[in-house]
Amino acid sequence: MILEGKIWKFGRDIDTDVIIPAKYLSSYDPKELGKHCLESLDPDFSSKVSTGDILVAEENFGCGSSREHAPLAIKGAGISGVVAKSFARIFFRNAINIGLPIFECPPAVEDAKPGDVMRVDTKSGRITNVSLGREFRAEPYPQFIQEIIAVGGLIKYAEKKIRKKI
Amino acid sequence: MGMTITEKILAAHVGRDQVRPGEFLMLGPDLILANDITAPIAICEFNEIDRAEVFDRDKVIFVPDHFTPNKDVQAAQQSKLLREFVKEKKLTYYWEVGRGGIEHVILPDEGLVLPGQVIIGADSHTCTYGALGAFSTGVGSTDVAFAMAVGEIWLRVPATQKFIFSGKLNPWVGGKDLILFVLGQIGVDGALYKAMEFGGEALKNLSQDDRFTVTNMAIEGGAKNGIIEPDEVTLEYLRSRTDREFEVLKSDADATYEKIMTIDVSGIKPQVALPHLPSNVKPVSEIGQVLLDQVVIGSCTNGRMEDLRTTAKILKGREVDPEVRLIIIPGSQEIFEKSLEEGLIETFIKAKAVVSPPTCGPCLGGHMGVLAAGEKCLATTNRNFRGRMGDPGSEVYLSGPAVAAASAVVGRIVGPEELF
Numbered sequence: 001m002i003l004e005g006k007i008w009k010f011g012r013d014i015d016t017d018v019i020i021p022a023k024y025l026s027s028y029d030p031k032e033l034g035k036h037c038l039e040s041l042d043p044d045f046s047s048k049v050s051t052g053d054i055l056v057a058e059e060n061f062g063c064g065s066s067r068e069h070a071p072l073a074i075k076g077a078g079i080s081g082v083v084a085k086s087f088a089r090i091f092f093r094n095a096i097n098i099g100l101p102i103f104e105c106p107p108a109v110e111d112a113k114p115g116d117v118m119r120v121d122t123k124s125g126r127i128t129n130v131s132l133g134r135e136f137r138a139e140p141y142p143q144f145i146q147e148i149i150a151v152g153g154l155i156k157y158a159e160k161k162i163r164k165k166i
Numbered sequence: 167m168g169m170t171i172t173e174k175i176l177a178a179h180v181g182r183d184q185v186r187p188g189e190f191l192m193l194g195p196d197l198i199l200a201n202d203i204t205a206p207i208a209i210c211e212f213n214e215i216d217r218a219e220v221f222d223r224d225k226v227i228f229v230p231d232h233f234t235p236n237k238d239v240q241a242a243q244q245s246k247l248l249r250e251f252v253k254e255k256k257l258t259y260y261w262e263v264g265r266g267g268i269e270h271v272i273l274p275d276e277g278l279v280l281p282g283q284v285i286i287g288a289d290s291h292t293c294t295y296g297a298l299g300a301f302s303t304g305v306g307s308t309d310v311a312f313a314m315a316v317g318e319i320w321l322r323v324p325a326t327q328k329f330i331f332s333g334k335l336n337p338w339v340g341g342k343d344l345i346l347f348v349l350g351q352i353g354v355d356g357a358l359y360k361a362m363e364f365g366g367e368a369l370k371n372l373s374q375d376d377r378f379t380v381t382n383m384a385i386e387g388g389a390k391n392g393i394i395e396p397d398e399v400t401l402e403y404l405r406s407r408t409d410r411e412f413e414v415l416k417s418d419a420d421a422t423y424e425k426i427m428t429i430d431v432s433g434i435k436p437q438v439a440l441p442h443l444p445s446n447v448k449p450v451s452e453i454g455q456v457l458l459d460q461v462v463i464g465s466c467t468n469g470r471m472e473d474l475r476t477t478a479k480i481l482k483g484r485e486v487d488p489e490v491r492l493i494i495i496p497g498s499q500e501i502f503e504k505s506l507e508e509g510l511i512e513t514f515i516k517a518k519a520v521v522s523p524p525t526c527g528p529c530l531g532g533h534m535g536v537l538a539a540g541e542k543c544l545a546t547t548n549r550n551f552r553g554r555m556g557d558p559g560s561e562v563y564l565s566g567p568a569v570a571a572a573s574a575v576v577g578r579i580v581g582p583e584e585l586f
Binding site: 013015017018021022023025026027028039040041059060063064065066067068069086088089090093094097098142143144148153154155157158159161162 | 190203204206207210211214215216217218232233238240241243244287288289290292304305306307308309311312315316318320322354355358359388390443530531532536549551552553554558
């Protein structure tokens with residue numbers, strides 16, 4: 001899959017309370033959650049995002065709570081993927097499990113400016129900053145995670161396991 | 167080659183002699199946990215799995231605690247979904263509002279957590295149970311759905327960082343001050359993906375309640391789990407809670423640690439985390455003038471008996487500053503009842519505190535003490551991210567119960583010694 005969109009850039013330690021405040025956790029509808037995504041940092045964020053845009057952040061993106069609502073809100077806001085220097089571990093699991101493509105690639109973050117156009121080849125991990133004409137390579141997922149992605153996510157993986165196919 | 171306690175527990179769960187950091191394992195957890203926020207998504211995902219059944223009714227536990235007693239209609243619907251699932255699947259353990267409390271307080275107190283277990287929970291503070299020598303870690307709702315159906319979870323073996331507390335504790339210093347101090351040293355991603363193993367003489371002198379506070383906040387350093395080798399204090403606690411058998415595992419003398427940090431606690435005074443990160447930590451004496459609107463004492467971090475006893479020691483015969491709202495939340499119905507018996511609740515009420523039923527409520531800005539723009543709150547909870555307890559323009563400071571209670575009396579952040 002090829003993702004392409006404008007860059008929205010954020011700093012380090014973007015926590016799950018900022019991604020989706022707890023007052024909205026009475027819902028788990030991605031579209032509804034998406035309306036409030038990152039609103040504490042930018043009240044108009046969700047209305048400014050165009051479908052397919054890419055979120056870029058520094059270290060420890062998604063730290064804090066285990067709420068799966070965080071990657072759901074990002075997806076619901078229309079963001080196609082996240083590129084960061086590093087991810088908090090529960091957010092990493094949740095993003096993989098719900099099918100939000102995320103990539104660790106410090107040099108791509110370093111050079112990224114808000115509004116630049118970024119292209120990500122999710123299969124090869126090739127990240128292109130189209131505006132700068134520069135190319136980067138994301139850390140490949142460990143083999144085990146690639147298997148989960150290949151069968152279509154953790155729930156599909158569960159079905160295969162239950163039918164003893166894995 | 168030796169192994170850490172974390173590696174030994176994981177190896178035992180895959181029937182092997184040895185595991186190494188970085189390895190992926192698929193293993194069977196002993197307990198699977200979710201709450202009224204995370205269970206609804208897990209239930210929906212579970213229902214998507216063709217022919218899924220709950221693999222073991224004794225091992226799946228749903229606790230309504232975050233937005234309960236139900237804060238609004240939507241929260242009521244989420245709790246109802248959880249409750250109906252528990253009934254339909256005939257899950258063994260369930261504590262209704264009025265019988266239970268905060269998940270990480272009640273599971274150990276009900277004798278369900280044992281040393282050597284693997285526990286996963288769709289709540290980041292699942293790492294609390296490491297205080298009893300279990301491997302426990304927070305996961306997502308889809309992970310819980312998968313584990314409920316398959317009886318397994320995927321985990322990568324974490325490298326271990328060891329934190330040794332040496333020296334003698336200063337007055338009014340407890341588990342919260344130690345873990346805040348560590349977070350101040352390592353930052354909110356200092357232990358990202360790692361196991362944090364806590365030990366040392368000073369830790370051995372901490373009560374079991376204080377130890378739960380230490381492991382509870384391992385996640386605030388980005389850790390996968392926090393863990394403490396069981397000792398006599400832990401065994402005594404366990405004996406009072408369960409008669410089930412268990413094996414006590416300990417780290418080998420030649421275990422490999424990624425990093426070892428020795429902390430002389432005699433230099434640690436009561437600590438406070440300033441907005442907006444739990445790692446933004448200073449000794450209370452260096453905080454300066456911070457006037458408070460609200461103080462919250464409770465949560466899975468500091469809502470246990472020892473916390474409430476410390477609070478009562480300070481509030482006894484005193485009154486909360488008239489400009490401050492003090493909210494005290496016993497972590498469970500059992501703790502509430504014990505606090506009543508010990509006269510703590512009377513002390514709180516006479517001090518003009520409000521006592522709430524057990525709930526996570528204000529910690530995550532749910533209900534029972536949400537903040538307005540510009541308000542400042544000192545809380546014994548675990549996170550002070552922007553907007554965590556309400557409006558993005560509010561500010562949360564974190565401390566242990568002694569500093570929180572003293573500050574509620576004075577009206578600004580102070581150390582308890584100012585009152586004695």
